[in-house]
Amino acid sequence: MAHTEAVTPEALIAAMGARARSAARTLATLDSSVKAAGLRAAATAIRRDAAAILAANAQDMADATALSTALRDRLLLDEKRLEGMAAGVEAVAALPDPVGRVIDASERPNGLRLSRVRVPIGVIGIVYESRPNVTADAAALTVMSGNAAILRGGSEAMNSNRAIHRAFAAGLATAGLPADAVQLVPTQDRAAVGAMLAADGVLDLVIPRGGKGLVARVQADARVPVLAHLDGNNHVYVDGSANPAMAQAVVIDAKLRRTGVCGAMETLLIDRAFAQPVELVQALQAAGCEVRGDPVEASIGPIVASVSDADWDTEYLDAIAAVALVDGVEEALAHIARHGSHHTDAIVTEDAVVAERFLAEVDSAIVLWNASTQFADGGEFGLGAEIGIATGRLHARGPVALEGLTTYKWIGRGTGQVRG
């Protein structure tokens, strides 16, 4: 802008939204090859501008002395991470484009030919925290699915995000994509997030990427639909008929492969009929996990901490597991129905009837039989990437990738049919 009049956050988001809507109209009709070429050009621009991006990141790191080591590590970019970012954008460009895909088609008795066809959602807001790579990841998935993106990153990564966005947008422009396909909110004023969340009809969807505080705020305040998960309070139920060795392997992987991911197991439910509960708990402890249980659970092993009611609802995101003995699948289902967060739950059993009952009755986005909950991931599901995991009940559940960023419309081709 030529002069520096105060712009309210609402006016800012409305203006960005109008430009995004215009860009979205263009993006919706682009061939897959054009969108892919745009993303490849964006990846090239990120590599080309590596020095500027790393310098911007160094500035953020210098300003971020108050952050914890973990947060500083999330913020940090180096040449390897930058190359990973560029390669990630190229990987999205190589994914099959869902736009235009025919979901189903029919010919009505009157000759009207109907089809349901995938179309982009429109304008998608992404609100995220300290990881600057989200700028490129989210932009790539949004553009490849034919949507316009309005990005709002964390203030601690402001300089990095601006540099990445500048490169990304320049790359898209090289390939002839609309300049407003990906916009970065230029202010760190928190009111801008509020304006995004209130912008019903301007933004079609908001996706929060970050910690529970961010997601909770977005879910509480949004008037715009939100795709997200708040908790991953995931369970593994080890049935009486489970193979003990498989149970150990699945439980240890589900809890400890990475403890900070949303697909990690938080509560272990063990059937009283299971043959080796002591060995299972001890194996978990030997692998470095604190196991919390009631006195009744203590009978099966040296459980060091007692469990409180709150534990059943706690997502530790740490090397801690709550354990409960249950009477078979019935009680396991009741426990999960009461305490689960509808994210990912697993059963280990050799009994197919019990397994199918668990798969049918557990009301979660992802339900697994004889596999680790840590598979809750778009890449592991063959989606190529993910913008996040959703635990809401509408539109898209579980890992959300390109298809989850589309909707559909009905197209009818007639020969003059009237309803008469």
Add this chain to the structure above:
Amino acid sequence: MAHTEAVTPEALIAAMGARARSAARTLATLDSSVKAAGLRAAATAIRRDAAAILAANAQDMADATALSTALRDRLLLDEKRLEGMAAGVEAVAALPDPVGRVIDASERPNGLRLSRVRVPIGVIGIVYESRPNVTADAAALTVMSGNAAILRGGSEAMNSNRAIHRAFAAGLATAGLPADAVQLVPTQDRAAVGAMLAADGVLDLVIPRGGKGLVARVQADARVPVLAHLDGNNHVYVDGSANPAMAQAVVIDAKLRRTGVCGAMETLLIDRAFAQPVELVQALQAAGCEVRGDPVEASIGPIVASVSDADWDTEYLDAIAAVALVDGVEEALAHIARHGSHHTDAIVTEDAVVAERFLAEVDSAIVLWNASTQFADGGEFGLGAEIGIATGRLHARGPVALEGLTTYKWIGRGTGQVRG
């Protein structure tokens, strides 16, 4: 309840929601045949209780002297309408059940077999106005799709709704379905609607059925996802290459077959290159339609009323059409983008290239080529029934029937896979 303590609307909805959630868990696992048997038993009960339902309706009619003739007609039940209601419930029972349908399936390189399977949404609130048949229609669609319903009808139909609900629930119980599968909010306190709209996590979805005032209130106040359409400001664009006879037939049907339905045409866009604009406008007028246009449009016929800017955004729901001359499909697309309500828009043309551009670029739930907008209807689309038409961008668009009342979950079947 044994005594008559005051219950707040919030507590009432929370208690009904908890019972509905429990019923929904059972409904989600029922065989299609069991749900269908429940609906057939409900239809039988409606027929059996015809005298009681008609007596309740007579009471409503006696209380409704202040209502308009149109509203009284909507409220009125007679034996024929009651039989239509029962037959409608049986028709839903005969529809294919979407629950359990596999959307897609794959086997990952590690042997994990993944599938996405349709499951019910959960607990669905329906808020509706004077037509008592919605009690049975909405209940049938909700139960057949495996969901629990919380119904809140209009106060003018209170006695009718209670009698229909009593019969419906008794029928379901006969067939062994949960008693709380379909609940009717027992109070006409308007705060109960507010409590439903605020009950995020208790209700999974709210569907308003009624006039624009009701839908607008629900959309404005809801913290729960809403499936609805506010406006059906639909366009027919008659392209230069249109067959004039087909254009007349489609336009007259789109506008006048029924003027009060959401799929009716409201604005007619005529290409300046179209050969017979005068004949088209005159045919519409001869069929009883008031045609509003600018002076420039008046050059093509005896347009009686001038058009104001507001007309382009007005859903007349009457024998009135706004007409605009446009320069080809480009200007038609721009007009629809600016004034459309994303419901149903149609093009009449013999030019397939122009048609495909229109079908691709018009951002509406339903886009038609050489067919009347009045086909916007679940029955006409082969869905067997509809709970409504949605113009939102997420989850379901256009006519929403059984499939639109489901969501999906991911099911993975492994052999001990860990992510490692």
